[in-house]
Amino acid sequence: MANDTGKDPELDKLLEKKTREMVKGVKNVGNVVELNRNNFNDFIKAHDVAVIDFWATWCAPCFMLEPIIKKLAAEMPNVGFGRLNTEEEPEIAAKYYIMSLPTVMIFKNGEPIDQVVGVVPKKVLQDRIKAYLDN
Amino acid sequence: MYPILLGINGIGYGSFTECELNVLPRLMNIIDRGVVENKRPQYPDKSWWTILNMEPTENAPSNPSTAPLVKLTRAILVNIPVVNPTFGLYSIRLDQGTSYEEEASNVVSTIVNAAAKAPVIAAITAPDRFLHENQSIKCNVYSVIDEAIGSLINSGVSAFILFSPYGEPIGPNEGDHEDYGIYIATISRPRHYDTVKLYEIGMLFRDLVDSTLST
Numbered sequence: 001m002a003n004d005t006g007k008d009p010e011l012d013k014l015l016e017k018k019t020r021e022m023v024k025g026v027k028n029v030g031n032v033v034e035l036n037r038n039n040f041n042d043f044i045k046a047h048d049v050a051v052i053d054f055w056a057t058w059c060a061p062c063f064m065l066e067p068i069i070k071k072l073a074a075e076m077p078n079v080g081f082g083r084l085n086t087e088e089e090p091e092i093a094a095k096y097y098i099m100s101l102p103t104v105m106i107f108k109n110g111e112p113i114d115q116v117v118g119v120v121p122k123k124v125l126q127d128r129i130k131a132y133l134d135n
Numbered sequence: 136m137y138p139i140l141l142g143i144n145g146i147g148y149g150s151f152t153e154c155e156l157n158v159l160p161r162l163m164n165i166i167d168r169g170v171v172e173n174k175r176p177q178y179p180d181k182s183w184w185t186i187l188n189m190e191p192t193e194n195a196p197s198n199p200s201t202a203p204l205v206k207l208t209r210a211i212l213v214n215i216p217v218v219n220p221t222f223g224l225y226s227i228r229l230d231q232g233t234s235y236e237e238e239a240s241n242v243v244s245t246i247v248n249a250a251a252k253a254p255v256i257a258a259i260t261a262p263d264r265f266l267h268e269n270q271s272i273k274c275n276v277y278s279v280i281d282e283a284i285g286s287l288i289n290s291g292v293s294a295f296i297l298f299s300p301y302g303e304p305i306g307p308n309e310g311d312h313e314d315y316g317i318y319i320a321t322i323s324r325p326r327h328y329d330t331v332k333l334y335e336i337g338m339l340f341r342d343l344v345d346s347t348l349s350t
Contacts, residue, residue, distance in 0.1 A: 058330045060168045063148035063315060064160070119152070 032073050033082040040084065040092055045110040047080030049132050054096075054103045056087050061119045062102040068122045069104070072129070079129060108132050136250040138294035138347050140340040141242075141287070142186070143280060144179050144216065145262035147302035147313050154274035158285040162297070162319050169318035172330035173301045176310030179216040179229070179263060182300035182333055187217070187256075189337035199223075204337040205256065208344040211249040213257035214242050221260065224249060235261035235276050239283035247290045254344045259283070267304040267311075294347045296320040296340055300333060322346070 035043055035052065044050045053069050055062035066083075073081035086093035086101065096105060096112060106114040106129060113132060116125055148170075151160045173182060184192040187202035199205060199215055199222050212223035219229040225245040227233040238261050249255045261276055284297065297320065302313025318324075318331045322343040331339075 056328075057172060057315065058170050058328055060148050060163060060170050060317070063170065064152045067149045067153045 031081070032069055033080070035082040035084045036089055037092065040082075040089070041110075043080060043082050044107040047107075048109060049078070049129065050080040050082065050107040050110075051129055052105045052107065053081075053083040054086050054093055054098045054101060054105065055083055056085060056101050058087075059101040064119045065102045065104070068119075068125060071122060072126060076126070076129065076133075078133065106132055136247075136290075136292050136294075137252070137254040138296075138340070138343045139246055139250055139254070139287075139292055140186075140210070140256045140296050140336070140343075141246065141259070141284075141298075142183070142257070142336075143259045143262065143297070143299050143317075144182075145266060145301065145304050145312055146277065146280065146299045146317060147315060148317055149313075150273060150277050150303065154277040154281075156277060156281040158281045158288070159317075159319070162284070162288070163317075167318075167320050167323045169320075169324055169327070169331045171298055171300060171316035171318050171333070171336070172314060173316065173333055174314050175312065176308075177301035177312050177314075178310050179260065179300070180218070183215055183217045183258070185333040186300065186337045187215075188334070189341070190334050204341060207341050208254045208256075210254040210256045210344070211252070213245050213249060213255060214238070214260065215256065215258050216260050216263075221258065223257070227260070229260060229264060231264055233264075235265060236279050239279050243283045243287050243290075246287060247292075250292060254340075256340070262299075263304060263312075267307050267309065273303075294321050294343055296322065296336065296343060298331070298336055300336075 033043060069081060084092060086098060100117050104116045105112050114128060116128060180195055184195050187199055187204045189204055199212060199217050214225045215222045216229060220226045225241050227238060239259055242257055242259050246255050246257050259280060265276055266273055298318045299316030302315045305311045322339055
């Protein structure tokens, strides 16, 4: 039932559940999902392991890292890969204490468990992510 | 040697790692770096006029030699793609008639000779000429450019700005590129936490020439 403010809490819950199911249902086909305040939390919670690339347009090394993230996304279909523009979403970057760019943060069950700062070889990043898939 | 402004139309940082380059990644780790921002559609002539005029330019003036940046720096122009064929000491048609190896090699040797006499503003157009139609040769083109930059640096140049006015070509249309190009330079930028705009590149080169000639 809608309350006085016109909001329907049950409908909201249903929509939230549906959104999570949709995110889970989306097959990772090598895509890196563009994240923002509207989908960030759902995304990190919807994947057992999620890898988020925090970047900015002025950050040259961020562009060097981009193809590495894309390749990993194609090779690791069980992992959710996303990227967040820290200029557009400074609150999310601040929440996770992102001090340097690029920073790749690994989330497990919605919680941050590791991070890699700067451009690193693909294998280094891959091994770090794999460590959390095996656990 | 006098300062050099070298633009390479249509390269981006992403391929530095993808193509496992040697010179450019090392260079960006030891001198100032940034990201050039130029939103689609991006055309070579308008982009370069904006640099030469040091302000956003829609309508192309007639003679690049009279552009403010050229007059202020008294620079020698090499292969500037504001017209077709390109303008300057070395000139080619903006098609695939000149190979990327030939263009890179000739632009670098022309720069080295010219920079002994005056500041130089030069361009390499190969990525734009070849990669719109054939992405499979991308790393070949990048490797040739990487080597050319290496030989330019080894020739004794010490003051330069290396940039791309826009990122890599996307698809077959001339004006479609990634929005972000490279900026690697021996002159520091005032706002590190911001992208470099095209008109600023002209201003930065003017400042680089001023500071080099005053010391």
